Amino acid sequence: MSKIALAIHGGCGVMAKLDLREEEWTAARADLHRSLQAGWAVLNAGGSALDAVQASVLVMEDSPHFNAGYGAALNTDGEHELDASIMDGRTLEAGAVTLARRIRNPIKAARRVMEKGEAVLLGGSSADEFARAEGLDIVEPDYFTTERRVRALAAMKAHAAAGTAVKASEAEKHGTVGAVALDRAGHLAAATSTGGYNNKPAGRIGDTPIVGAGTYARDGICAVSGTGKGEFFIRYAVGHEVASRMNYLGENLEKAATNVIIEDLKPHEIGAGLVAVAADGSIAAPYNTDGMFRGWVTPEGQFFVATHSEVFAVS
Structure with a gap:
């Protein structure tokens, strides 16, 4: 019987502490x-890592505090285009x-795509119709819209007009949610979901639905879910790179994950982070921004959540 472990993130696009009231952070x-x-x-309860990561991501997709599902980012046309993978x-x-x-x-649709086995990735209206045919909940696009994302879109458009987009805060840019888990049978799984980044070009696809970039899991090594500027996560195949450093170089999880997020991506000056769990139950959550919504449960069952540097033990 293996240890069990779980880690989640709600994106590295976290606002400065003073941008929200304490009750909103709470x-x-x-x-x-x-x-x-x-x-x-x-x-x-002895369930699978796959079921666990889906369950965790579902909660964040239904929360307005994260950029996935309800509360997702708006593209340059003021529309939602959602991505997920498992x-x-x-x-x-x-x-x-x-x-x-x-x-x-x-994330439910991504799971159904995997289970059908006829494709790895479905896009656009075909993804929506697939979900409808599978009996998943279908909503009007404005279901996902929140006032916070409307304000963020306006802010990014203002930055674009002024030529100051690179100076926008991480909160104005992007966000993602994800989960990684190790179950009692020793199996690993990862899941990631996002609305992309605010004011993204219509039709843009980031790393979240790209297996090996924003999401990766391989038994005996690790499971990874990333958050940040997806174009660079694709170029560096971040999820697979963390696993490869562990597999080929013999690095432990913390070193492999930190090397990729802090060192490899440093020249690009982008916001980036990830959560990962190894086959031994160890957990890593490196990020290079002011904060990252994150949490984890140790194999001993201790719960921790954090937004910035301070980590809170919860029960």
Whole structure:
């Protein structure tokens, strides 16, 4: 019997501490805690890592505090285009959807794509129709819209007009949610979901639905879910790179994950972070921004959540 472990992130696009009232930070941490509880309940009952990561991501897709599902970012046309993926480290099977507009919980659709086995990635209206045919919840596009994302889109358009987009805060730019888990059978899984970044070009696809970039899991090594400027996560195949450093160089999880996020991506001066869990139950959550919504449960069952440098133990 293996140890069990779980880690989540709600994106590295975290606002400065003074940008929200303390009660809003408290609410965001409460939803991180609920996400951990959902995934941990699955693992603690002997369930699979795959079910656990889906359960955790579902909570964050339904929360307005994170850029996935309800509360997702708006593209340059003021529309939502949602991405998600999930991967089973036991078989290396994976499923993903991209540019979805009506799927209430894109992670559920990604799971169905994986289970059908006819494709790894479905996009656009075909992803929406697939989800509808599978009986998943379909919503009107404005379901996903929140006032916070409307303001963020306006801010990014203002930056674009002024030529100051590179100076925009991480909160104005992007965000993602994800989960990684190790179950009692020793299997690993990862799941990631996002609305992309605010004011992104219509039709843009980032790293979240790209297996090996924003999401990766391989039994015996690690599971990874990333957050940040997706174009660079694709170029560096970040999820696979972390696993490769461990597999080929013999690095432990913390060193491999930190090398990729802090060192490899440094020349590009982009916001980036990830959560990862190794086959031994160790957890890593490096990031290079002011903060990253994140949380984890140790193999001993201790819960922790954080937004910036301060880490809160929760029960």
